[in-house]
Amino acid sequence: MKRLFICGLIFISIFISHTNFAEASDRRAAFIRSDGLWLKEGELERKLVESSGLTHPTFSSNGTYISYIAHRGKELWVYNRVTRLKRKVFDGDVSLTRWSPTESKLAWKSGGVLNVIDLTRPASSFQNVILGTGNYSWTPDGRGFVVSSSANLEPDGWSPVRLFYVPLNANGDLKKVQNITTLPKMSDTFFAIGTTEFKWGMDDQWFAFIACPTASMSADSNTLMVVSLDGSKTRMIGNMLDQPNWFNWSPNTKQLGYIKGIGRLTSENKRLTVWNPKSGKEINLSYTGYADGDFTWLNDRNIIVSRQIEWGYGVPQEKRAKPFLVSVKIDDGSGKRLTNPARGEADVYPKTLPGEQLTWIRTNTQSAKVMVKEGLDAPETLWINNLRTPQDCSGWSCMLDIYEAR
DSSP states (O other): OHHHHHHHHHHHHHHHHHHHHHHHHTOEEEEEETTEEEEEETTEEEEEEEOSSOEEEEEOTTSSEEEEEETTTTEEEEEETTTOOEEEEEESOOEEEEEOSSSSEEEEEETTEEEEEETTSTTOOOEEEESSOSEEEEOTTSSEEEEEOOOOEETTEEOOOEEEEEETTOTTOGGGOEEEEEOOOSOSSOOOSEEOOOEEETTTTEEEEEEEOOHHHHTTOEEEEEEETTSSOEEEEEEEOSOGGGEEEOTTSSOEEEEEOOSSOTTSSOEEEEEOTTTOOEEEOOOTTEEEEEEEESSSSEEEEEEEEOOOTTSOGGGOOOOEEEEEETTTOOEEEOOOOOTTOEEEEEEEEGGGEEEEEEEOSSOEEEEEESSTTSOOEEEEEEEOOOSSSSSGGGTEEEOOOO
């Protein structure tokens, strides 16, 4: 009997350790170090490409491929995680690399030209989809794109920004392009010469984006908008900074969270806010005396936000507070502090993974690492060390991509 009891304990311990390992192995990240492109799967880590100056690692929707940009934005490469082979797919200016949500097709911009390539066809070359692209995003079905134009300065002022639906097989044929809507002209209350990417919500029938004015004005204020796919409905939600990680739909896409507030300082007058499309009302989830930043939805009831004590230009450098992570309840706005970074360190760029696992970046501006929690009440652990900081590119997305089944 005693032997059976001991065997039972051994079996249970093996089962628990196997379950924990399985959960950890579900985590996958492509990231950049000073010596090249790396892959982390669970606790296993390996270098994929040895080269300096790589940026923008991005997983395909099924996780098979990882695209990246080399030679200071002049080459686009794709690495096959299964075959361990790499392939150069484009020479020239590269920006806004984005994978299809349904297939192994990669799109990118070169100048104003939107291009796409099918990686399942090894001998195929890329195709030009359409000219005159400002920004773009794939539609959720992977059959086309929503594309914005860039405004032009004309004798009577700036031309308005227009939004289009462009099918994947457009091949430059203007007859296949459909106008969705035209944004308002420049006025005392609205000004835009371009947009950010488009994020889909509300049963894939609406998309959200930031409408951006000229660079000097955009540093202080931009307009968050939502538009229906058929263009019949347009809403101006609020003013915010041009920060793509600062607006996200809830998991069931029924609510839109964003960081509201104007002024170029990210440490002042920035408030976590949730907009409800049914009522048209918004909920202020900020806390007096604190400024909010990067955030992720943990589930439909909770948001994880990077929050810091507010400070302005008059506060000396050594007294400027650094961000930490807080879990905020949507129902009542109550918050629970999750992390306590050391002095001089900031916790930013939180991401939620299946099972309510949480990852984020901890940085002191000179170095960075990726931390992880298996659950909100679990202890934090180091997952990835020596992550390169984005000193010569914009945002943490040019250094790190956490894979999620898309």
